[in-house]
Amino acid sequence: MDIINHDILIVGGGGAGLRAAIAISQMSPSLKTAVISKVYPMRSHTVAAEGGSAAVLNDDDTHDLHAYDTIKGSDYLADQDAVEVFVRDATNEVRQIERWGCPWNREEDGTIAARWFGGMSRKRTLHAADKTGFHLLHALFQTSLKFDTLKRYDEWHVCALLVDNGKVGGVLALNTRTGVFSILSAKAVILCTGGVGRMYAFTSNAGIKTADGAALTYRAGGPIKDMEFIQFHPSGLMRTGILITEASRGEGGYLFNKDGKRFLENYAPSKMELAPRDIVSRSIIEEILAGRGFKGTYGSYIHLDLRHLGEAKIMEKLPMVRELCLDFAGMDPVYDPIPIRPTMHYTMGGIHCDKDGKTPMPGLFSAGEAACVSIHGANRLGSNSLTELLVFGARAGRTAVEYVSTAKPVSADKLQSLAKDRMDFIQKRYMKAGNGKEKIGAILSELRKTMDEKVGIYRTEEPLKEAIQIIQKLKERFNKITLTQQSRVFNTELTAAMELDNMLEIAHVIAMCAQVRKESRGGHARKDYPTRNDEQFLHHSLTYQGKDGPRRETFPVTITKWQPEERKY
Amino acid sequence: MKHTDNSITEPTKTYRRIMPNTWWLKKGSYTLFMLRELSSVFVAIYAIFLLIRLCALSQGAEIYNSKTAIFNSGWMIALHAVMWVFIMYHMITWFKISGRIFGKKPLSPGLVTIANYIVWVVVSVVLFLIITKG
Amino acid sequence: MAEEIKITVTRYNPDKEAELKTQTFTIPYHNDWSILDGLNYIKAELDGTLTYRWSCRMAVCGSCGMMVNGTPRLTCSTYLNEFYPGEITIEPLANFPIIRDLVVDLTDFMDKLKEVKPWIIRKNKSDENDTSKEYIQTTAQMDKYYQQTLCINCTLCYAACPVYGLHPDFIGPAVIALGYRYNNDSRDQGKDERRKFLASEDGVWKCTVVGDCTEVCPKHVDPSAVIQRTKVDNATNWFFSFLKGKK
Amino acid sequence: MGLLKKINALEPLWWSLFGLGGMIAAFILPVHLFLHGIAIPMGWVSPDLLSYERMMSVLSSPYGIIVKLFLFSIISFPLFHAAHRIRLTIEDLRIGWLNTIMPLISYGGAIVLSVITIVVLFYKLS
């Protein structure tokens, strides 16, 4: 097999991956650095982020306040040392991206403007209309083009980490265009592959968010952290789950039930619509369960009302919301309330790493939604994620540069033999799956249904156990898949099979961790254990691949200044 | 890109579609585009006609009058009518495009196009008066 | 019987055949399905070998452009109900080489994207990474280029532009619009560097103002207008440097 | 080839002339053609307007020079306008052999005709 040599390889061309790539290219242009992505970088899902990116810029705001909001939002599961680093670096990072061309909205005087966001006690969410992720990603991508030394592998699919004795030496990757597998060697690999959203049916996530990074690490023996924490965003457009940004509430939108009541006064009277997402999402579900939702072809929903903002404000601050409603719901928020319900949105958990992006495996780093640093703990505050991409993307990049200055590469022979093993596995598992009749599509929809119904916003012991059983069955069925597509060029059926395999693996972890965590914390809400239990569960869950299913360990939470207290809004 | 290793990018056979020479007949907007381009031929012909008239003028009354007679013939008038239609089409497309080019904020494309038409009307009336009365 | 709709798609597999083929599928009709939903149905239920790109399914990533009944469209935001009960023909984006089925080769576009230097260029390089404070830019200054930042690189405009089809070296609408976006950003000072590329033989002058690029653009970037403005700008610059005796 | 390269390098010039000509053609030619090509020949307005005597007297009047400049601009610039468009259209129609020499023919033609116009207007007719 061909080996292409690199010093640092970044898997993922989203916000995190590109930020890391730029950091490395600036710091050390002589390193052989490459970004590998299964879609063209500007197609990564960062492009879809709407509302904004949080950072302290104003005089009335402090880093401590931002840290406190984040930690409280996380239901005290965030590592506070990491959060402190995060809020501090955030300020520089958002200015840096401004200098790279991001068209942030401005105040009268030409400085960067901010808006309100859920769970934030100050106006600190910077935004580029409601296309923040789009502008951020394009600014990063376009800026990355100026580094001639940065190589890209667009539309290459990473299939496995090549690990020698616990040390990472590169990846095995499929060039989708040619159908040829190659070894991309590297002394350091940074995984920035995004979240797991596609294992849910009703999700705001794009087709590429298939848990690849977590699964790659997991299979290679590394730990993944806090996977049970999944964020449900309050406002998913009915039928598709497409996101209507939180900025629509930040700019003053109301939520109404079918009795025309702003029901959040029963759940979060002080913050109302601007309470954190987990709380708002649960309130909506409560309303729907109590029969106070509207009924439609695709289930019950409630109303997000923007009409009182007026056309001018909607066009200035929320143009994309209007575009999405017109395109995907056939209604205009200027004249009608938007039908919404909570949608799977964000993966708080991910590859276990520290505030410098380092994982326990030498040579493996991670950043972005794929990683779990953890600054989001049990619940992410809206607009902290885009900032996280910048802060921890850059940090992971710098750490990797330091690491490779002393690290020794894994030998070519060793890589060849590792790759050969993986190739055999891939051949056997996906390409010659023999006599089976199972179809990817059927298994996937079963998985997504299960996750929605049993590992959704509210969780209970029995359904979780059932979910684990179903997932195990689906894994068995997966062994009998047959691909109809046997030719090499752009075999999207093959990549879909690998993605499904990854999602099954990680879904298993999520369901298992959710079942073990017998408390309610942030995004993880147990009907049968409705309160937070710091005594038993103030810890991260670390999961490793065991012989027959996931093996869970615990890992302490770092607490610096902010002692856990009850989380009330 | 500095460190490409070409061995792995074995090119795949891509399929290249070739545009037929009749491409501009395949789509309404392309055909209208071609008609617009064609209008320039009539612009040129008209300019050449004017030049011919002037040449004749410089060669004395007799030649000028015989040329004028040709221009006054029925088929020449018909030809001019056709040319006029094309030149009107040229004008419409020209104003539309110029609206888009110059209609940046705070102006809008529509506004610029309308302004163009107003100027056009004024110019036409003034010229008409000068030529017929002056 | 449930309602149905026919979709005809282009098929091409370089491993097997040398020519393009078409294949017609009949799928259930839902009035709220996008064309992409239809294609996903075909791939999941009828023929797993059908190949096309998509990702965000919310009209922002730019992956899913195809020719829908002859016009370049984003298939995730084009609905079956626009055509029903008529039939739908889906082809790969025009003017690009086809890799497989509905997937086209964008290498040429990606190369050109880089050539136009789409990043903030400063005379004083240290400005570019100074994070002590932001540049000041008023909303009025932002208005000068904002519309052109909205390009999602879907390349529909390339599929619509016959000049690109005829002269593949033409830089093309979206890339010129991107150059315009940076040239008109008050934070940028790199106009002269970009001019070499934009005003080259394959640059703005090749555009014959067909205008279809603007018609099909899903994000209202209006490449057609900004290409003409760039021509005006380059011509003015040319005359000035001519007067100054540089040419 | 050298000459053709030089012609192509003057693209900003050709395009500017094209633009000027297009503008003149849009603003002035509709009414001008209507009068000279249709209305006067049809006799809708006085046919004497184009008589030899009147033309000569106008051209030799004190305003003659303005009229001459006007005539020059509605002949020459539209010719450049047409030259540019025709050249690009020939390229778009891919008439191979014509393509390469088209710049020479079209712009060359427009230049020659413009020179003739000048000679006629400013030497022959003065």
Ligand SMILES: Cc1cc2nc3c(=O)[nH]c(=O)nc-3n(C[C@H](O)[C@H](O)[C@H](O)COP(=O)(O)OP(=O)(O)OC[C@H]3O[C@@H](n4cnc5c(N)ncnc54)[C@H](O)[C@@H]3O)c2cc1C
């Ligand atoms: C609709 C929506 C709106 C959001 N709005 C906001 C917001 O307003 N504010 C905020 O802070 N956050 C927001 N978020 C969250 C935030 O956008 C994401 O968490 C963030 O963009 C993730 O970025 P990333 O770089 O980690 O990954 P992504 O942008 O998802 O990129 C993943 C990359 O990894 C690559 N990749 C994955 N697997 C492989 C593989 N096997 N081989 C090769 N490459 C691979 C992909 O090609 C892609 O390039 C939003 C999220 C969604 C879904």
Ligand code: SF4
């Ligand atoms: S200019 Fe418009 S059509 Fe062209 S790539 Fe950009 S968004 Fe797509």
Ligand code: F3S
């Ligand atoms: S369609 Fe093509 S020719 Fe110009 S105006 Fe648009 S680029």
Ligand code: FES
């Ligand atoms: S799928 Fe992203 S634009 Fe259509």
